[in-house]
Amino acid sequence: MRALTPKGAATRQRIVEGAAKLIRDHGPANVGLDDIRAATATSKSQLFHYFPDGKADMLLAVAAHEAELVLDEQQPYLGDLTSWAQWEAWRDRVIARYAAQRRRCPLSALTAQLGLADPAVEGIITGMYSRWQAQIAAGVRAVRPDADAERVATQLIGAITGGATMLVATDDIRYLEIGLTEAIENLRRGAPGAGSSLR
Amino acid sequence: MRALTPKGAATRQRIVEGAAKLIRDHGPANVGLDDIRAATATSKSQLFHYFPDGKADMLLAVAAHEAELVLDEQQPYLGDLTSWAQWEAWRDRVIARYAAQRRRCPLSALTAQLGLADPAVEGIITGMYSRWQAQIAAGVRAVRPDADAERVATQLIGAITGGATMLVATDDIRYLEIGLTEAIENLRRGAPGAGSSLR
DNA sequence: GGCAGTTTGGACCGCACAGTCCAATCCATG
DNA sequence: CATGGATTGGACTGTGCGGTCCAAACTGCC
Known part of the structure; x- marks a missing residue:
């Protein structure tokens, strides 16, 4: 080897x-x-x-491969969220991708099988999410410099993950559609996090 | 039997x-x-x-048992989301529950093991989510009669599920905290869904 | 107290499937 | 063309564990 x-x-x-x-x-x-x-x-x-x-x-190795794919399939939009049009295109791409995949989420199945206890598995997953989140946060800064970019990115990742999990569980894409759409719309409307009234 | x-x-x-x-x-x-x-x-x-x-x-049978627990542990708040104070209490309960559980989510592990293909498994899961969502929607109607209650409930379920999934994946509770807090705050601020500008 | 049904004990079976081993073959390099 | 390492083939092994079976021991009922 x-x-x-x-x-x-x-x-x-x-x-x-x-x-x-x-x-x-x-x-x-x-x-x-x-x-x-x-x-x-x-x-x-x-x-x-x-x-x-x-x-x-x-x-x-398969899990690492699949994790790569998850991010790759969101390009070129994910890496260039500099306009609302790009955000929309990204959203549509994400939704279309999961709609096509439906219940078959290889990554969640794989990690469930391997167990998150294994540090190597955890590394793959957290690495993927942190790269994902970094690119989203960069996009937030581009369109909403006044927002708390990390907080918004965290929220978006959560919405997508939740939508994907619900898709696997119920075979219903609406959780992803609604969650992602609302989160982006929320960002568009104001600047959550920074000037928000909460905690 | x-x-x-x-x-x-x-x-x-x-x-x-x-x-x-x-x-x-x-x-x-x-x-x-x-x-x-x-x-x-x-x-x-x-x-x-x-x-x-x-x-x-x-x-x-174990999965059905665990699904019951998920809802039970949110009571009495989940069944009585009639004031913002109750909403806050509910949110805190949910977060505390998952924070205590950390990565050990028996239900997701169980369903991953059994496979969602099995209609019996799917029934348990969808049943749980639909009861969950119904109670949230009722709460939305109580505090925001002008909102699209089903849409908001869907969004909230998605946020919680996403937070829980990310908690399992990364051992980080912030996804749940932020996602749930933002979604409730979003509801509090306006009436998403009904008069929203999106699709 | 005897009968039918339920409940319990635990030995036994079968096999799917990860993992081992060694010999055969390819290939680069001098 | 010789040599050593990478690559490949495929038979074989070991066993963990889900599942089967039958006999024994309770329990209620007439």
């Missing part, structure tokens, strides 16, 4: 992506190493060659 | 509560039937006597 030829790297990548697809479709609990082996045209020894610590190691 | 003497009912209850505690502490994936057996002073045959469909059946 320390020395890794191009061929090896390709195989490893193939495993991660194949496993990711399988897990997205069937859930991590219903995917065994043999399924992954079959789907990626690999052998048992390859799996353990590239992921010496076994399945948990592999799922970790 | 159709005929169930008082003694039998007590045993069944003991199993559910014992399993619930175990699962709260260790997560459903780390709790086997033997653990439950040991913790509840029962035998294998009792487990299958009271839950003929096996472990899934049992976890379902």
